[in-house]
Each structure stands twice: as structure tokens, then as C-alpha cells.
Amino acid sequence: QVQLQESGPGLVKPSQTLSLTCTVSGASITSGNFFWTWIRQPAGKRPEWIGRIYTSGSTKYNPSLNGRVAISADSSMNQFSLTLTSVTAADTAVYYCARLDGHYDALTGDYDYGFDIWGQGTMVTVSS
């Protein structure tokens, strides 16, 4: 059974760097057709996709974060991490790590995806 668990500080000061780690158990982050992702959700609002790292190590980020984000992986610890620089109050949210799983459709030749496994989420508040 695959499980994800976020960890990191719950309070970050404005202009500083937010760092979170997601520990994966029950599966290796370097195998399979998975994208390991970060998603955040401000209180009462819709989720926002932050970015992803593939099993190969390639990354992709949401341009709305203006280059402030980086996602990396540590295969020895079976973890992947989020770094968000120059934070403001607008970065206050519940942060989730999630697995994006792909299913191949032989009829269309395309992949169908879904965030099938999520961590429980960790609340991060940006405040002085």
C-alpha cells in the first residue's frame, strides 16, 4: 500500500524560503510511470498545482509561481521535496504531495492521468 507523508515547518516568515518533504512508502519514486507532485490549497479555495518530478528526475512547474519553485528527489531516502522562495502571505495554504498515475489507452494511444494517492496535507502559514 503506497502512502505519502508531508513534513516541514508550519510557519515561515515573509521573504524567506518554504521547504517541505514528502516521504513515500510502499513504492520507489524512481520506478514506474509516475509523476510525484505538489499541490496546494488556500483555505476555502480550489487546489493549485505547483509542479511535478518524474521518475527520471525531469521537472515541470506552474509558471504562476514566477520561477520561485523547485522540486527535487532523494532516491536514497525515497523522498521528494518542495522549495518555494520569497514567500508572501499569498503562499499560505495546505500543501499536499500526491502521485500522478498514468493509464495507457491502447485505443487512442494516449495516457489518462489522475492524482490517485495523496498525503494528508500540511498547513503552512506565512507570517512574521
Add this chain to the structure above:
Amino acid sequence: DIQMTQSPSSLSASVGDRVTVTCRASEEDIRNSLTWYRQKPGKAPELLIYGAFRLQSGVPSRFSGSGSGADYTLTISSLQPEDFATYYCQQYYRTPYTFGQGTKLEIK
């Protein structure tokens, strides 16, 4: 970015009712690259449907998805107490992946 718009934003219904939630993409055709999630208060979203109509493993058959092009629908055939939650659609046709604003399903 592709904007996702759900309707209604909120809905009151009773146990046993059939309900439908719709989702429209700002792109003319997202080629069924659409998922649906249920989110209970204080919990992470749960995947219900991917590929517009494919039921995620372990999800009850009362959930179904349909649609094409820019317009998609989630139907719950007979509401159960655990279904009173917020539902989100999400497109994966193009990054950045984007979510709808949510539909809150409340008990009448």
C-alpha cells in the same frame, strides 16, 4: 492556462437523490483529459473518475462521468451520507493542470 468552470457552485440534495455536476473548460476540446475528485472537510481530495469516464479502482459504481469536447459531467446516481462534500474537476490536457472552483454538495 485552461480555466475550468463548474456549475452549480453549491447544491442541496437528500440521501438517495441523483445529482449532476457540470464542468466546462475554456479550451474548445480537452480530449477527455478530465478528472473528478471528492473532498471531505479537512481531508485530501479523493480521485473518483479519470479520463472523463473511467472509474478509479475502489470507487463505488454510483459515480459516473461523461462528456466530450469542453463540457463534462459527474453524476452520482444515489447519494449516500458520505457523498456530502465538495467536488472538483481538473484538466490534465495541458500544464499547468487546473481545477474547477468546486461544487459543494449539502444535505437538504
